Amino acid sequence: MSAAVLWATVLVASLASFALKLAGHLVPEHWLATDRVQRTSSLVTVALLVSLVVVQTFTDGQALSVDARVPALAVAAVALAWRAPFVVVVVLAAATAAGLRALGWG
């Protein structure tokens, strides 16, 4: 993306984010309090984040790929299972990938 397109992306997304937040403050609470709305919202959040994990770890452009990011994600999952804080999880994953690449793999 060019700098101008990136700026437009940043600003449009920012405007949309604020509009969504403000809408919540302006609409009557009961409009959004239904079980179906709450459930769908939380499931969409899960789907987006999981999909981003897959895209960031197992793809290279439009190809599926396996490289140093895969063991790095496995290390992150183990760290999360041990209730490591966010930054420890991220740093361990980066260190795993960096270490494997320094050894000449992935």
Add this chain to the structure above:
Amino acid sequence: MATGLYGISFGALSAVAGLSVGQTATLSLLLFSGGSQFALVGVVAAGGSPVAAVATSTLLGARNTLYGAVVAPLLGVRGWRRLAAAQLTIDESTAVAVAQREPAATRAGFWVTGLGVFALWNAFTLLGALAGDALGDPRAWGLDAAAGAAFLALVWPRLAARAAQVVAALAVGVTIALVPLTPPGVPVLGAAAAAIVAGLVAPSRAAEEGR
């Protein structure tokens, strides 16, 4: 502390994705929703279109609308304060506000948390962006792997319920199926669409199990 380190990770990943320091700082000032910001730079880094980046970020920010509807009656503010309250409506400020029993503590919890996170998030995002710019080749530092780990850490606490686990598996399948067939950024939106369908058609009981 957690916000600060989280902000550094975001700033560095944003720089690696190709956003300038100014663009990264603007996201933290104006968009101000961690998950949405990570998602936007994630789609940009994967080569997605501007439309896919905005759509993914916006869908992930939709939960802030629900938070706004919950905190607005507790805060009871009008005018410019309502605009400020809207901008500060995020996971952290909402969680702290609704955890309080006294109305005064609810209001204080919302504003102190919201403003505190806003200040820390912006300061450390800037630091991360400057550091990310100075690092050079992101792959040598494993920063591309850090992005996947960051998203996994964000979704981890949301995977306790059975319905969430089913949708997570569905999202993996849809994403892997769409990656070779569609432009970058579209698989993530496909996974979101699948979750909307699942949320609308699944019987209520299934969602309640395991909560």
